[in-house]
Amino acid sequence: MNALPRTVSEAAAALRRRQTSAVELAEAAVAKAQGDRYNAWIHVAGDHAVAQARAADERLARGDGSPLLGIPWACKDIIGTKGIETTAGSRILDGYVPPYSATVVERLDEAGAVMIGKTNLDEFAMGSSNENSAFGPVKNPHDAARVPGGSSGGSAVAVAAGETLFALGTDTGGSIRQPAALTGVVGMKPTYGRVSRYGVVAFASSLDQVGPFATDVEGCAIVCEALFGKDPRDATMVERPTGDLRAGLRRGVRGLRLGLPREYFEVKGMEPGVERRVREAIRALERDGAELVDVSLPSTDHGLAVYYLIQPAEASANLARYDGVRYGLRVEGRDLVDTYRRTRGAGFGAEVKRRLILGTYALSAGYYDAYYAKAQKVRTLIKKEFEDVFSRVDALVTPTSSTVAFPIGAKTNDPLAMYLNDVFTLPVNIAGLPGLSLPCGVSEGLPVGLQVIANYYDEAMLFRVAAAYEPLAPKEALAA
Amino acid sequence: MSTIDRATVEKVAGLARIALTEAEVARFTDQLSVVLDAVDRLRAVDTSDVPPTASILPTFDVMRADEPEPSLPLEDVFRNAPLREGDLFRVQTPLEER
Numbered sequence: 411m412n413a414l415p416r417t418v419s420e421a422a423a424a425l426r427r428r429q430t431s432a433v434e435l436a437e438a439a440v441a442k443a444q445g446d447r448y449n450a451w452i453h454v455a456g457d458h459a460v461a462q463a464r465a466a467d468e469r470l471a472r473g474d475g476s477p478l479l480g481i482p483w484a485c486k487d488i489i490g491t492k493g494i495e496t497t498a499g500s501r502i503l504d505g506y507v508p509p510y511s512a513t514v515v516e517r518l519d520e521a522g523a524v525m526i527g528k529t530n531l532d533e534f535a536m537g538s539s540n541e542n543s544a545f546g547p548v549k550n551p552h553d554a555a556r557v558p559g560g561s562s563g564g565s566a567v568a569v570a571a572g573e574t575l576f577a578l579g580t581d582t583g584g585s586i587r588q589p590a591a592l593t594g595v596v597g598m599k600p601t602y603g604r605v606s607r608y609g610v611v612a613f614a615s616s617l618d619q620v621g622p623f624a625t626d627v628e629g630c631a632i633v634c635e636a637l638f639g640k641d642p643r644d645a646t647m648v649e650r651p652t653g654d655l656r657a658g659l660r661r662g663v664r665g666l667r668l669g670l671p672r673e674y675f676e677v678k679g680m681e682p683g684v685e686r687r688v689r690e691a692i693r694a695l696e697r698d699g700a701e702l703v704d705v706s707l708p709s710t711d712h713g714l715a716v717y718y719l720i721q722p723a724e725a726s727a728n729l730a731r732y733d734g735v736r737y738g739l740r741v742e743g744r745d746l747v748d749t750y751r752r753t754r755g756a757g758f759g760a761e762v763k764r765r766l767i768l769g770t771y772a773l774s775a776g777y778y779d780a781y782y783a784k785a786q787k788v789r790t791l792i793k794k795e796f797e798d799v800f801s802r803v804d805a806l807v808t809p810t811s812s813t814v815a816f817p818i819g820a821k822t823n824d825p826l827a828m829y830l831n832d833v834f835t836l837p838v839n840i841a842g843l844p845g846l847s848l849p850c851g852v853s854e855g856l857p858v859g860l861q862v863i864a865n866y867y868d869e870a871m872l873f874r875v876a877a878a879y880e881p882l883a884p885k886e887a888l889a890a
Numbered sequence: 891m892s893t894i895d896r897a898t899v900e901k902v903a904g905l906a907r908i909a910l911t912e913a914e915v916a917r918f919t920d921q922l923s924v925v926l927d928a929v930d931r932l933r934a935v936d937t938s939d940v941p942p943t944a945s946i947l948p949t950f951d952v953m954r955a956d957e958p959e960p961s962l963p964l965e966d967v968f969r970n971a972p973l974r975e976g977d978l979f980r981v982q983t984p985l986e987e988r
Contacts, residue, residue, distance in 0.1 A: 737970035755909030786942030842946030
């Protein structure tokens with residue numbers, strides 16, 4: 411089996427030099443996906459991939475310059491793909507074949523990228539370990555006894571294991587950045603409102619955003635250029651020019667002010683090896699010319715509580731649509747309500763049920779003001795603190811996760827311990843900011859992630875800081 | 891302190907239209923109590939005069955031109971339907987029997 415090129419831009423260059431063809435790349439990626447040992451894929455779409463690759467080769471022969479033309483990619487199976495089963499990792503969507511594709515899939519189709527298949531995930535993206543999938547847990551390629559993070563674990567692993575060149579995930583509280591950190595790849599969540607969510611299975615609508623995984627920062631920037639831009643079918647988007655997201659990739663960090671929010675370094679349970687790697691990365695950025703600024707985001711501590719009220723509340727509304735009537739699983743009951751109850755009782759896994767009950771409780775009469783409305787007010791405080799900080803710094807640099815990948819099963823019976831995985835990532839979703847995780851070395855043989863957070867719509871800054879650090883990252887060998 | 895009891899879990903699961911087993915009710919009662927205790931810390935935050943944020947977007951009431959577009963092909967849509975009757979989804983009577 412041929413190895414795939416290492417990065418999106420290397421693959422694009424090889425295609426243009428005729429050293430390989432889109433069909434060759436697609437066949438190699440399909441073979442790797444079929445031979446995957448980490449349960450990263452729910453569905454490998456071999457015929458679809460080869461058909462797309464043939465069309466890409468024709469466009470290449472005509473001299474088409476699209477940077478994603480002929481590049482294999484993997485799609486988190488919460489993003490709808492016309493004619494290709496889409497499960498959201500749930501039994502309740504059993505057999506569902508979308509009659510239309512998500513806008514992000516259409517945009518990658520138009521760019522000539524070649525979709526290899528659909529990747530495993532926590533059910534409805536609810537999880538931080540990929541153990542909540544109806545299709546079984548995804549394993550970390552650096553240690554198969556450990557989790558890859560979640561919820562976009564399959565997409566992260568498909569890239570980390572060299573089975574595809576890039577992938578799409580969704581990030582509601584860290585579901586792109588945390589698995590990117592735990593598997594040693596680059597993962598990026600755009601500003602809320604940057605990317606269309608039309609055709610993406612909705613989880614928590616004020617927080618969800620689609621974004622890329624790749625082996626390098628430039629790959630993520632190239633994918634974002636294809637994804638960004640207004641979609642008339644999504645009313646929750648901003649009218650903003652995408653700009654040149656790659657403009658700053660080689661500009662370095664000299665003269666930039668990078669904020670270090672102290673609350674992100676004072677967390678109980680932070681592994682010393684993780685903290686050491688992140689502090690080394692920050693020193694490397696300083697040596698490269700960045701000015702470090704100590705800042706404070708005092709409400710960080712409330713992020714988890716805000717998130718675990720708003721997110722389940724929104725999920726309880728969004729997931730009301732799974733009723734056994736129009737698509738998916740149906741378990742017949744004695745009347746309509748009984749059919750709903752049985753269908754949802756049989757179709758949803760434990761974590762989804764927990765969150766739907768929590769969310770319904772937080773929205774119910776007598777509790778709405780104490781829980782949901784209160785969380786929305788504290789959300790305002792969190793957002794305001796970020797806005798104040800971004801008047802003084804160009805970007806923030808933090809750990810992505812306080813730990814390296816943990817053993818499968820270690821936290822499955824303790825939801826709160828599992829939720830604590832996302833304390834560094836979910837404030838970014840609460841505020842709607844763009845964030846990115848990239849590898850910053852190894853602790854205990856496992857990857858550590860550095861998180862960069864930028865101001866609203868300043869993804870170019872995110873990529874600039876990340877690309878400046880990328881060549882400075884330590885190159886120790888991973889466990890695998 | 892907002893420890894949730896079994897009866898509340900059963901009631902809320904009913905509102906959410908989710909059938910739970912006895913074992914699930916017991917487990918969720920314990921687990922949700924822990925989570926609710928954790929989120930209860932928000933009560934101590936002073937939010938007088940703080941407006942709620944429902945969405946971080948500066949926009950609201952986004953409109954587009956009301957121009958007709960072709961609908962999805964019916965066969966593609968009904969391909970997913972558990973019960974179909976002609977060009978309709980078949981449902982049971984929505985009224986619970988008394």
